[in-house]
Amino acid sequence: MAGNIRHWKERNGRYSARIVIPPHLRPFLDNKTELEIQLGGDKREALRKHAAAVASIQRQIGIARQKHETATGQKAKQPAYPLTAQQIALRDYQNQIDFDAELRAHDPRYAQSGVDADEARRYRDGFAGKLSDDELQELVGARLERARLAGNTDAIKGTSEWRALAQALCVASYEAIAREDERNEGDFTGKPSHPLLANAAPIEDTPAPVTFDNIIDDEVKRRARGKDAKPLPDRTAKKYRDHCAAFAKWRKSKNALTVTAAEGKGWIESLQDAGELGNRTVKAMLQNVRTVMNWGKQNDPANFFPTGNPLKDIKAPDYTVLPSYLRAFTMEEAKLVLTAARKEDKAMFRWIPWLCAYSGMRVSEAGNLRKEDFFEVGGRWFWKVTTVGARSLKTASSERRIPVHKALTDEGLLDFVKAAKSGRLFKGDTKDSVLIQPRISTWVRGFIPYDKRPELSPNHGWRHLFEDFCRRDGVPEDARNYMTGRTDGRSQELYGRSDVMLPGLAAAMDRIQAITMTR
Incomplete structure:
Protein backbone atom coordinates (compact mmCIF):
# COMPACT_ATOMS: atom_id res chain seq x y z
CA MET A 1 0.00 0.00 0.00
CA ASN A 199 14.62 17.71 -18.20
CA ALA A 200 12.55 14.70 -17.18
CA ALA A 201 12.08 14.13 -13.47
CA PRO A 202 12.93 10.61 -12.28
CA ILE A 203 9.92 8.35 -12.47
CA GLU A 204 9.05 7.39 -8.94
CA ASP A 205 7.31 4.11 -8.31
CA THR A 206 3.97 5.07 -6.90
CA PRO A 207 2.01 2.95 -4.46
CA ALA A 208 -0.23 0.37 -6.06
CA PRO A 209 -3.80 1.70 -6.14
CA VAL A 210 -6.09 0.51 -3.37
CA THR A 211 -9.65 0.91 -4.55
CA PHE A 212 -12.65 1.31 -2.29
CA ASP A 213 -13.92 -2.01 -3.60
CA ASN A 214 -10.60 -3.65 -2.62
CA ILE A 215 -11.09 -2.48 0.95
CA ILE A 216 -14.73 -3.57 1.10
CA ASP A 217 -13.84 -6.98 -0.39
CA ASP A 218 -11.20 -7.45 2.32
CA GLU A 219 -13.68 -6.51 5.04
CA VAL A 220 -16.28 -8.91 3.67
CA LYS A 221 -13.69 -11.72 3.73
CA ARG A 222 -12.51 -10.78 7.23
CA ARG A 223 -16.00 -10.88 8.68
CA ALA A 224 -16.77 -14.21 7.03
CA ARG A 225 -13.75 -15.98 8.56
CA GLY A 226 -14.10 -18.37 11.48
CA LYS A 227 -16.61 -20.86 12.78
CA ASP A 228 -18.85 -18.32 14.51
CA ALA A 229 -18.35 -15.53 12.01
CA LYS A 230 -20.79 -12.67 11.60
CA PRO A 231 -20.66 -11.90 7.85
CA LEU A 232 -21.27 -8.45 6.50
CA PRO A 233 -24.77 -8.59 4.95
CA ASP A 234 -24.82 -8.24 1.15
CA ARG A 235 -27.23 -5.33 1.41
CA THR A 236 -24.93 -3.51 3.82
CA ALA A 237 -21.87 -4.14 1.64
CA LYS A 238 -23.81 -2.79 -1.35
CA LYS A 239 -24.64 0.38 0.57
CA TYR A 240 -20.94 0.98 1.25
CA ARG A 241 -20.06 0.23 -2.38
CA ASP A 242 -22.73 2.57 -3.73
CA HIS A 243 -21.68 5.50 -1.54
CA CYS A 244 -17.98 4.96 -2.26
CA ALA A 245 -18.76 4.73 -5.98
CA ALA A 246 -20.57 8.07 -5.79
CA PHE A 247 -17.56 9.63 -4.08
CA ALA A 248 -15.14 8.04 -6.58
CA LYS A 249 -17.18 9.31 -9.52
CA TRP A 250 -17.19 12.84 -8.13
CA ARG A 251 -13.42 12.89 -7.47
CA LYS A 252 -12.70 10.97 -10.72
CA SER A 253 -10.62 8.30 -8.99
CA LYS A 254 -11.33 4.97 -7.30
CA ASN A 255 -7.94 4.99 -5.55
CA ALA A 256 -8.60 5.35 -1.82
CA LEU A 257 -4.89 6.06 -1.21
CA THR A 258 -5.20 9.50 -2.77
CA VAL A 259 -8.24 10.75 -0.84
CA THR A 260 -7.83 14.18 0.74
CA ALA A 261 -9.83 16.05 3.35
CA ALA A 262 -10.50 18.79 0.80
CA GLU A 263 -12.12 16.23 -1.51
CA GLY A 264 -14.34 14.94 1.28
CA LYS A 265 -15.47 18.45 2.17
CA GLY A 266 -16.00 19.38 -1.48
CA TRP A 267 -18.04 16.24 -2.12
CA ILE A 268 -20.53 16.74 0.70
CA GLU A 269 -20.91 20.40 -0.23
CA SER A 270 -21.61 19.44 -3.84
CA LEU A 271 -24.28 16.97 -2.68
CA GLN A 272 -25.88 19.64 -0.51
CA ASP A 273 -25.75 22.27 -3.26
CA ALA A 274 -27.40 19.87 -5.74
CA GLY A 275 -30.42 19.88 -3.45
CA GLU A 276 -31.53 16.35 -4.39
CA LEU A 277 -30.65 14.68 -1.09
CA GLY A 278 -31.44 15.64 2.48
CA ASN A 279 -28.65 16.47 4.89
CA ARG A 280 -29.36 13.30 6.82
CA THR A 281 -28.67 11.20 3.73
CA VAL A 282 -25.55 13.22 2.89
CA LYS A 283 -24.27 12.68 6.42
CA ALA A 284 -24.85 8.92 6.11
CA MET A 285 -22.95 8.84 2.81
CA LEU A 286 -19.98 10.64 4.34
CA GLN A 287 -20.01 8.33 7.36
CA ASN A 288 -20.05 5.24 5.15
CA VAL A 289 -17.10 6.39 3.05
CA ARG A 290 -15.27 7.35 6.25
CA THR A 291 -15.96 3.85 7.62
CA VAL A 292 -14.47 2.22 4.52
CA MET A 293 -11.38 4.41 4.89
CA ASN A 294 -11.13 3.26 8.52
CA TRP A 295 -11.24 -0.36 7.36
CA GLY A 296 -8.36 0.35 4.99
CA LYS A 297 -6.34 1.81 7.84
CA GLN A 298 -7.16 -1.09 10.16
CA ASN A 299 -6.02 -3.58 7.53
CA ASP A 300 -2.66 -1.82 7.00
CA PRO A 301 -2.05 0.76 9.75
CA ALA A 302 1.62 1.21 8.84
CA ASN A 303 1.01 2.17 5.23
CA PHE A 304 -2.60 3.26 4.69
CA PHE A 305 -2.70 6.86 5.92
CA PRO A 306 -0.49 6.18 8.97
CA THR A 307 -1.10 9.74 10.21
CA GLY A 308 -4.87 9.26 10.24
CA ASN A 309 -8.00 8.99 8.12
CA PRO A 310 -8.19 12.24 6.07
CA LEU A 311 -11.98 12.24 6.38
CA LYS A 312 -11.94 11.90 10.16
CA ASP A 313 -12.30 15.56 11.12
CA ILE A 314 -14.68 16.67 8.39
CA LYS A 315 -17.80 18.06 10.00
CA ALA A 316 -20.89 16.20 8.87
CA PRO A 317 -23.98 18.19 7.81
CA ASP A 318 -26.54 19.11 10.45
CA TYR A 319 -30.18 18.29 9.91
CA THR A 320 -33.54 18.74 11.60
CA VAL A 321 -35.16 15.59 12.97
CA LEU A 322 -38.89 15.41 12.44
CA PRO A 323 -40.95 14.54 15.51
CA SER A 324 -41.69 10.82 15.59
CA TYR A 325 -45.46 11.28 15.50
CA LEU A 326 -45.24 12.99 12.10
CA ARG A 327 -43.60 9.92 10.57
CA ALA A 328 -46.15 7.51 12.06
CA PHE A 329 -49.45 6.52 10.50
CA THR A 330 -52.47 8.16 12.02
CA MET A 331 -55.31 5.81 12.97
CA GLU A 332 -57.31 6.94 9.96
CA GLU A 333 -54.34 6.36 7.62
CA ALA A 334 -53.73 2.93 9.15
CA LYS A 335 -57.37 1.95 8.58
CA LEU A 336 -57.19 3.26 5.00
CA VAL A 337 -54.09 1.19 4.13
CA LEU A 338 -55.23 -1.97 5.93
CA THR A 339 -58.63 -1.77 4.22
CA ALA A 340 -56.88 -1.40 0.84
CA ALA A 341 -54.69 -4.41 1.67
CA ARG A 342 -57.79 -6.59 2.06
CA LYS A 343 -58.58 -6.02 -1.62
CA GLU A 344 -55.13 -7.08 -2.88
CA ASP A 345 -54.38 -10.42 -4.54
CA LYS A 346 -50.59 -10.08 -4.39
CA ALA A 347 -49.40 -11.56 -1.08
CA MET A 348 -46.90 -8.82 -0.21
CA PHE A 349 -49.52 -6.08 -0.41
CA ARG A 350 -52.19 -8.20 1.26
CA TRP A 351 -50.22 -9.23 4.35
CA ILE A 352 -47.10 -7.13 4.98
CA PRO A 353 -49.03 -4.01 6.11
CA TRP A 354 -51.03 -6.15 8.56
CA LEU A 355 -47.92 -7.93 9.87
CA CYS A 356 -46.14 -4.63 10.43
CA ALA A 357 -49.16 -2.98 12.03
CA TYR A 358 -49.37 -5.70 14.71
CA SER A 359 -45.68 -6.28 15.36
CA GLY A 360 -43.68 -3.14 14.62
CA MET A 361 -41.55 -5.18 12.21
CA ARG A 362 -39.40 -3.47 9.62
CA VAL A 363 -40.87 -3.96 6.14
CA SER A 364 -37.62 -5.62 5.04
CA GLU A 365 -37.94 -8.14 7.88
CA ALA A 366 -41.54 -8.93 6.98
CA GLY A 367 -40.56 -9.31 3.34
CA ASN A 368 -38.03 -12.04 4.25
CA LEU A 369 -40.47 -14.21 6.21
CA ARG A 370 -40.76 -17.87 5.25
CA LYS A 371 -43.43 -20.43 5.97
CA GLU A 372 -40.99 -22.26 8.24
CA ASP A 373 -40.66 -19.18 10.48
CA PHE A 374 -44.16 -19.73 11.89
CA PHE A 375 -44.48 -22.18 14.77
CA GLU A 376 -46.93 -23.16 17.51
CA VAL A 377 -46.24 -23.47 21.24
CA GLY A 378 -48.97 -24.41 23.72
CA GLY A 379 -51.74 -23.67 21.27
CA ARG A 380 -50.40 -20.18 20.47
CA TRP A 381 -48.78 -19.20 17.17
CA PHE A 382 -45.56 -17.18 16.82
CA TRP A 383 -43.12 -16.30 14.07
CA LYS A 384 -39.35 -15.92 14.10
CA VAL A 385 -37.42 -12.93 12.83
CA THR A 386 -34.13 -14.63 12.13
CA THR A 387 -30.91 -14.67 10.12
CA VAL A 388 -31.32 -18.36 9.31
CA GLY A 389 -31.16 -19.01 5.59
CA ALA A 390 -28.59 -16.33 4.72
CA ARG A 391 -30.94 -13.54 5.79
CA SER A 392 -29.67 -10.36 7.40
CA LEU A 393 -31.00 -8.19 10.19
CA LYS A 394 -30.13 -4.65 11.19
CA THR A 395 -28.66 -5.60 14.59
CA ALA A 396 -28.10 -8.68 16.73
CA SER A 397 -31.05 -7.63 18.93
CA SER A 398 -33.30 -7.86 15.87
CA GLU A 399 -33.35 -11.67 16.22
CA ARG A 400 -36.62 -12.40 18.01
CA ARG A 401 -39.95 -14.28 18.18
CA ILE A 402 -43.23 -12.45 17.87
CA PRO A 403 -46.70 -13.67 18.98
CA VAL A 404 -49.39 -13.66 16.31
CA HIS A 405 -51.96 -11.04 17.39
CA LYS A 406 -55.58 -12.15 17.46
CA ALA A 407 -56.41 -9.55 14.80
CA LEU A 408 -54.05 -11.34 12.40
CA THR A 409 -55.61 -14.70 13.18
CA ASP A 410 -59.09 -13.29 12.60
CA GLU A 411 -57.89 -11.75 9.35
CA GLY A 412 -56.81 -15.18 8.07
CA LEU A 413 -53.02 -14.87 8.22
CA LEU A 414 -52.49 -18.39 9.58
CA ASP A 415 -54.71 -19.85 6.85
CA PHE A 416 -52.52 -18.07 4.29
CA VAL A 417 -49.32 -19.37 5.91
CA LYS A 418 -50.55 -22.96 6.19
CA ALA A 419 -51.63 -22.97 2.54
CA ALA A 420 -48.36 -21.46 1.30
CA LYS A 421 -45.56 -23.51 -0.22
CA SER A 422 -42.30 -23.92 1.67
CA GLY A 423 -39.89 -21.02 1.47
CA ARG A 424 -40.47 -17.30 1.03
CA LEU A 425 -44.00 -16.08 1.60
CA PHE A 426 -43.59 -12.89 -0.43
CA LYS A 427 -42.04 -13.23 -3.87
CA GLY A 428 -41.66 -11.24 -7.04
CA ASP A 429 -43.41 -12.03 -10.31
CA THR A 430 -40.32 -13.47 -11.99
CA LYS A 431 -37.98 -14.30 -9.10
CA ASP A 432 -38.27 -15.19 -5.43
CA SER A 433 -35.99 -12.56 -3.91
CA VAL A 434 -37.04 -8.96 -4.57
CA LEU A 435 -36.66 -5.61 -2.80
CA ILE A 436 -39.88 -5.29 -0.84
CA GLN A 437 -39.42 -1.80 0.67
CA PRO A 438 -39.72 0.32 -2.51
CA ARG A 439 -42.69 -1.73 -3.72
CA ILE A 440 -44.61 -1.31 -0.45
CA SER A 441 -43.72 2.37 -0.23
CA THR A 442 -44.95 3.08 -3.77
CA TRP A 443 -48.12 1.11 -3.10
CA VAL A 444 -48.89 3.07 0.10
CA ARG A 445 -48.27 6.38 -1.66
CA GLY A 446 -51.06 5.43 -4.04
CA PHE A 447 -53.48 6.01 -1.15
CA ILE A 448 -51.59 8.65 0.80
CA PRO A 449 -49.87 10.91 -1.77
CA TYR A 450 -46.59 12.54 -0.88
CA ASP A 451 -47.91 16.05 -1.42
CA LYS A 452 -50.64 15.40 1.16
CA ARG A 453 -48.37 13.81 3.81
CA PRO A 454 -44.67 14.39 2.99
CA GLU A 455 -43.59 13.64 6.59
CA LEU A 456 -45.10 10.13 6.64
CA SER A 457 -42.70 7.21 6.46
CA PRO A 458 -44.73 4.69 4.37
CA ASN A 459 -42.68 1.74 5.62
CA HIS A 460 -41.32 2.78 9.01
CA GLY A 461 -44.59 4.46 9.99
CA TRP A 462 -45.99 1.12 11.22
CA ARG A 463 -43.08 0.76 13.60
CA HIS A 464 -43.79 4.15 15.17
CA LEU A 465 -47.51 3.36 15.43
CA PHE A 466 -46.92 -0.03 17.08
CA GLU A 467 -44.68 1.61 19.68
CA ASP A 468 -47.60 3.93 20.50
CA PHE A 469 -50.00 0.98 20.76
CA CYS A 470 -47.64 -0.58 23.32
CA ARG A 471 -47.50 2.63 25.35
CA ARG A 472 -51.26 3.14 25.14
CA ASP A 473 -52.11 -0.37 26.29
CA GLY A 474 -49.45 -0.76 28.98
CA VAL A 475 -47.17 -3.33 27.32
CA PRO A 476 -44.08 -3.74 29.56
CA GLU A 477 -41.02 -1.95 28.21
CA ASP A 478 -38.83 -5.05 28.01
CA ALA A 479 -41.52 -6.92 26.05
CA ARG A 480 -41.97 -3.93 23.74
CA ASN A 481 -38.21 -3.68 23.13
CA TYR A 482 -37.95 -7.41 22.47
CA MET A 483 -40.87 -7.57 20.01
CA THR A 484 -39.63 -4.55 18.05
CA GLY A 485 -36.00 -5.72 18.10
CA ARG A 486 -34.68 -2.75 20.03
CA THR A 487 -31.95 -2.75 22.67
CA ASP A 488 -31.10 -0.56 25.62
CA GLY A 489 -27.67 -2.14 26.06
CA ARG A 490 -28.30 -3.65 29.48
CA SER A 491 -26.60 -6.95 30.31
CA GLN A 492 -29.90 -8.68 31.11
CA GLU A 493 -30.59 -8.79 27.37
CA LEU A 494 -27.81 -11.35 27.02
CA TYR A 495 -29.57 -13.90 29.24
CA GLY A 496 -32.53 -16.24 28.89
CA ARG A 497 -35.10 -15.59 26.18
CA SER A 498 -35.95 -19.28 25.86
CA ASP A 499 -39.38 -20.80 25.15
CA VAL A 500 -40.22 -20.26 28.83
CA MET A 501 -40.90 -16.57 28.13
CA LEU A 502 -43.24 -17.11 25.17
CA PRO A 503 -46.51 -17.31 27.15
CA GLY A 504 -45.67 -14.05 28.94
CA LEU A 505 -44.79 -12.46 25.61
CA ALA A 506 -48.12 -13.59 24.18
CA ALA A 507 -49.90 -12.10 27.18
CA ALA A 508 -48.14 -8.80 26.55
CA MET A 509 -49.21 -8.87 22.88
CA ASP A 510 -52.80 -9.58 23.94
CA ARG A 511 -52.88 -6.26 25.77
CA ILE A 512 -52.81 -4.42 22.45
CA GLN A 513 -56.30 -3.50 21.33
CA ALA A 514 -57.10 -4.25 17.71
CA ILE A 515 -57.64 -1.43 15.27
CA THR A 516 -61.37 -0.98 14.77
CA MET A 517 -62.05 -1.93 11.18
CA THR A 518 -65.21 -2.13 9.10
CA ARG A 519 -65.78 -4.64 6.38
Missing part, protein backbone atom coordinates in the same frame (compact mmCIF):
# COMPACT_ATOMS: atom_id res chain seq x y z
CA ALA A 2 1.15 3.54 0.67
CA GLY A 3 4.92 3.90 0.66
CA ASN A 4 5.55 0.61 -1.15
CA ILE A 5 7.11 0.31 -4.59
CA ARG A 6 4.41 -0.57 -7.02
CA HIS A 7 4.41 -4.23 -8.11
CA TRP A 8 7.34 -4.97 -5.75
CA LYS A 9 7.50 -8.04 -3.53
CA GLU A 10 10.07 -8.93 -0.89
CA ARG A 11 10.10 -12.28 0.87
CA ASN A 12 12.88 -14.06 2.78
CA GLY A 13 15.55 -11.75 1.38
CA ARG A 14 14.49 -12.32 -2.21
CA TYR A 15 12.88 -9.74 -4.49
CA SER A 16 10.44 -9.99 -7.35
CA ALA A 17 8.08 -8.01 -9.56
CA ARG A 18 4.50 -9.12 -9.10
CA ILE A 19 1.17 -8.01 -10.59
CA VAL A 20 -2.25 -9.37 -9.70
CA ILE A 21 -4.17 -10.39 -12.82
CA PRO A 22 -7.66 -8.83 -13.15
CA PRO A 23 -10.22 -11.63 -12.62
CA HIS A 24 -11.77 -11.30 -16.10
CA LEU A 25 -8.36 -11.90 -17.73
CA ARG A 26 -7.33 -14.97 -15.71
CA PRO A 27 -8.94 -17.49 -18.09
CA PHE A 28 -6.51 -16.23 -20.76
CA LEU A 29 -3.49 -16.77 -18.48
CA ASP A 30 -4.06 -20.37 -17.38
CA ASN A 31 -6.33 -19.15 -14.55
CA LYS A 32 -3.38 -17.73 -12.66
CA THR A 33 -4.20 -15.06 -10.09
CA GLU A 34 -0.87 -13.22 -10.49
CA LEU A 35 2.30 -13.08 -12.57
CA GLU A 36 5.70 -12.81 -10.93
CA ILE A 37 9.30 -12.41 -12.14
CA GLN A 38 12.13 -13.15 -9.72
CA LEU A 39 14.74 -10.39 -9.41
CA GLY A 40 17.27 -12.09 -7.11
CA GLY A 41 18.61 -11.34 -3.64
CA ASP A 42 20.62 -8.15 -4.36
CA LYS A 43 18.26 -5.25 -3.69
CA ARG A 44 20.12 -2.69 -5.82
CA GLU A 45 20.24 -5.10 -8.74
CA ALA A 46 16.60 -6.02 -8.21
CA LEU A 47 15.59 -2.36 -8.23
CA ARG A 48 17.49 -1.84 -11.49
CA LYS A 49 15.70 -4.78 -13.14
CA HIS A 50 12.31 -4.01 -11.66
CA ALA A 51 10.91 -1.63 -14.30
CA ALA A 52 11.76 -3.97 -17.18
CA ALA A 53 10.24 -6.93 -15.32
CA VAL A 54 7.04 -4.98 -14.65
CA ALA A 55 6.83 -3.97 -18.31
CA SER A 56 7.26 -7.62 -19.32
CA ILE A 57 4.42 -8.71 -17.03
CA GLN A 58 2.21 -5.87 -18.19
CA ARG A 59 2.75 -6.96 -21.78
CA GLN A 60 1.65 -10.51 -20.92
CA ILE A 61 -1.46 -9.12 -19.27
CA GLY A 62 -1.93 -6.87 -22.30
CA ILE A 63 -1.94 -9.87 -24.62
CA ALA A 64 -4.55 -11.48 -22.37
CA ARG A 65 -6.56 -8.27 -22.50
CA GLN A 66 -6.33 -8.34 -26.29
CA LYS A 67 -7.68 -11.91 -26.31
CA HIS A 68 -10.48 -10.92 -23.94
CA GLU A 69 -11.46 -8.02 -26.18
CA THR A 70 -11.51 -10.30 -29.21
CA ALA A 71 -13.61 -12.90 -27.38
CA THR A 72 -16.13 -10.49 -25.87
CA GLY A 73 -16.07 -7.49 -28.19
CA GLN A 74 -15.52 -5.26 -25.13
CA LYS A 75 -12.88 -2.56 -25.41
CA ALA A 76 -11.12 -1.03 -22.43
CA LYS A 77 -12.17 2.58 -21.84
CA GLN A 78 -8.63 3.66 -20.89
CA PRO A 79 -5.12 2.21 -20.54
CA ALA A 80 -4.63 -0.01 -17.52
CA TYR A 81 -1.29 1.58 -16.50
CA PRO A 82 -1.20 4.97 -18.29
CA LEU A 83 2.10 6.84 -18.74
CA THR A 84 2.93 10.04 -20.60
CA ALA A 85 5.05 9.96 -23.78
CA GLN A 86 7.94 11.40 -21.76
CA GLN A 87 7.61 8.68 -19.11
CA ILE A 88 7.44 5.92 -21.72
CA ALA A 89 10.50 7.32 -23.50
CA LEU A 90 12.45 7.68 -20.25
CA ARG A 91 11.78 4.08 -19.26
CA ASP A 92 12.60 2.87 -22.75
CA TYR A 93 15.91 4.79 -22.69
CA GLN A 94 16.78 3.33 -19.27
CA ASN A 95 15.95 -0.20 -20.44
CA GLN A 96 18.30 0.22 -23.41
CA ILE A 97 21.08 1.54 -21.15
CA ASP A 98 20.61 -1.38 -18.75
CA PHE A 99 20.67 -3.85 -21.63
CA ASP A 100 23.87 -2.26 -22.94
CA ALA A 101 25.51 -2.71 -19.52
CA GLU A 102 24.40 -6.32 -19.35
CA LEU A 103 25.85 -7.14 -22.78
CA ARG A 104 29.17 -5.53 -21.84
CA ALA A 105 29.30 -7.65 -18.72
CA HIS A 106 28.80 -10.92 -20.56
CA ASP A 107 30.22 -10.57 -24.10
CA PRO A 108 33.61 -8.89 -24.79
CA ARG A 109 32.88 -8.76 -28.51
CA TYR A 110 29.96 -6.38 -28.03
CA ALA A 111 32.06 -3.31 -27.11
CA GLN A 112 34.45 -3.94 -30.01
CA SER A 113 31.79 -3.21 -32.62
CA GLY A 114 31.00 0.45 -33.27
CA VAL A 115 27.58 2.04 -33.39
CA ASP A 116 25.56 2.18 -36.60
CA ALA A 117 25.69 5.82 -37.72
CA ASP A 118 22.94 5.31 -40.32
CA GLU A 119 20.64 3.88 -37.66
CA ALA A 120 21.36 6.84 -35.39
CA ARG A 121 20.60 9.22 -38.24
CA ARG A 122 17.22 7.56 -38.82
CA TYR A 123 16.27 8.06 -35.17
CA ARG A 124 17.41 11.70 -35.38
CA ASP A 125 15.22 12.22 -38.45
CA GLY A 126 12.40 10.55 -36.53
CA PHE A 127 12.33 12.93 -33.59
CA ALA A 128 13.06 15.88 -35.91
CA GLY A 129 9.71 15.20 -37.61
CA LYS A 130 11.12 14.25 -41.03
CA LEU A 131 9.66 10.75 -41.15
CA SER A 132 6.14 9.75 -42.14
CA ASP A 133 3.92 7.70 -39.87
CA ASP A 134 4.68 4.59 -41.90
CA GLU A 135 8.42 5.19 -41.53
CA LEU A 136 8.03 5.76 -37.79
CA GLN A 137 5.98 2.58 -37.58
CA GLU A 138 8.81 0.64 -39.24
CA LEU A 139 11.40 2.25 -36.95
CA VAL A 140 9.73 2.11 -33.50
CA GLY A 141 6.43 0.32 -34.14
CA ALA A 142 7.44 -2.77 -32.17
CA ARG A 143 8.20 -0.70 -29.06
CA LEU A 144 4.98 1.28 -29.51
CA GLU A 145 3.10 -2.02 -29.54
CA ARG A 146 4.90 -3.15 -26.38
CA ALA A 147 3.85 0.08 -24.65
CA ARG A 148 0.27 -0.47 -25.78
CA LEU A 149 0.24 -4.08 -24.63
CA ALA A 150 1.72 -2.99 -21.31
CA GLY A 151 -1.32 -0.76 -20.87
CA ASN A 152 0.77 2.43 -20.91
CA THR A 153 -0.97 4.03 -23.90
CA ASP A 154 -3.94 3.63 -26.20
CA ALA A 155 -2.59 5.98 -28.89
CA ILE A 156 -3.66 4.97 -32.41
CA LYS A 157 -1.57 5.40 -35.53
CA GLY A 158 -2.64 8.49 -37.44
CA THR A 159 -3.27 10.57 -34.33
CA SER A 160 -1.05 13.33 -32.97
CA GLU A 161 -0.68 11.38 -29.69
CA TRP A 162 0.69 8.35 -31.55
CA ARG A 163 3.15 10.45 -33.55
CA ALA A 164 4.36 12.31 -30.43
CA LEU A 165 4.98 8.98 -28.69
CA ALA A 166 6.82 7.58 -31.73
CA GLN A 167 9.05 10.67 -31.84
CA ALA A 168 9.71 10.35 -28.09
CA LEU A 169 10.85 6.75 -28.60
CA CYS A 170 13.16 7.93 -31.38
CA VAL A 171 14.72 10.33 -28.85
CA ALA A 172 15.21 7.42 -26.43
CA SER A 173 17.00 5.30 -29.04
CA TYR A 174 19.14 8.15 -30.37
CA GLU A 175 20.32 9.01 -26.86
CA ALA A 176 20.92 5.32 -26.05
CA ILE A 177 23.13 5.01 -29.17
CA ALA A 178 25.05 8.10 -28.03
CA ARG A 179 25.69 6.48 -24.62
CA GLU A 180 26.78 3.27 -26.35
CA ASP A 181 29.30 5.20 -28.43
CA GLU A 182 30.63 6.99 -25.33
CA ARG A 183 30.95 3.75 -23.40
CA ASN A 184 32.87 2.16 -26.25
CA GLU A 185 35.48 4.85 -25.58
CA GLY A 186 35.42 4.17 -21.82
CA ASP A 187 33.21 7.14 -20.84
CA PHE A 188 30.37 6.03 -18.62
CA THR A 189 29.42 9.50 -17.37
CA GLY A 190 27.30 10.58 -20.33
CA LYS A 191 23.78 11.95 -19.81
CA PRO A 192 20.94 12.63 -22.27
CA SER A 193 21.14 16.02 -23.97
CA HIS A 194 17.71 16.12 -25.58
CA PRO A 195 15.32 18.19 -23.40
CA LEU A 196 12.69 15.45 -23.44
CA LEU A 197 14.98 13.24 -21.36
CA ALA A 198 17.42 15.76 -19.90
